[in-house]
Amino acid sequence: MRASPYRTCIGCRRSRPKAELLRLARGVDGGIVVDGRGTAPGRGAYVCAAVGCLERALTAGRLAHAFKGAVTAPRESPGQIMDYWRRR
Numbered sequence: 001m002r003a004s005p006y007r008t009c010i011g012c013r014r015s016r017p018k019a020e021l022l023r024l025a026r027g028v029d030g031g032i033v034v035d036g037r038g039t040a041p042g043r044g045a046y047v048c049a050a051v052g053c054l055e056r057a058l059t060a061g062r063l064a065h066a067f068k069g070a071v072t073a074p075r076e077s078p079g080q081i082m083d084y085w086r087r088r
Contacts (some may be wrong), residue, residue, distance in 0.1 A: 010066045011053030021046040022054070022085045024063075024074075027059040030065060031072040036082055045069050049085060051077040 005018045016063045018038075020022065024047060025040040027033050034045060045066035047057045055078050056062065 003086075004030070005073065007077055008079075009048045009053055010045050010062050011047050011050075011055070011057035014048070016048065018046070020049065022049055022081070024066075026069075026071055027068045029072075030070060032074045034074065034076070036084065051078045051082055054081060 002009065006015045007018045007021055008015050009021060023035040023038045023040075023044045025033050026042055028042075038044075042067040045057070045063070047054050057066075058073050058078065063073060063086045076084070
């Protein structure tokens, strides 16, 4: 039996199973998009399914470090992003 992969949340730095985390992906234009299916191409970063973690993760320094370059934060608020993730 194979263990599920673990990823680290960029908000709280805790390691969790990949299925429990929300994936953020960097688009071609440098903007951050919510990757509900987890299949978007390119570099991704993972965040816990909690508004507090998402707020910490969306700060410019954490996003730039996770994506190894300049990025633009998503237009949606952390609450809107969490609603989207719950509906997936």
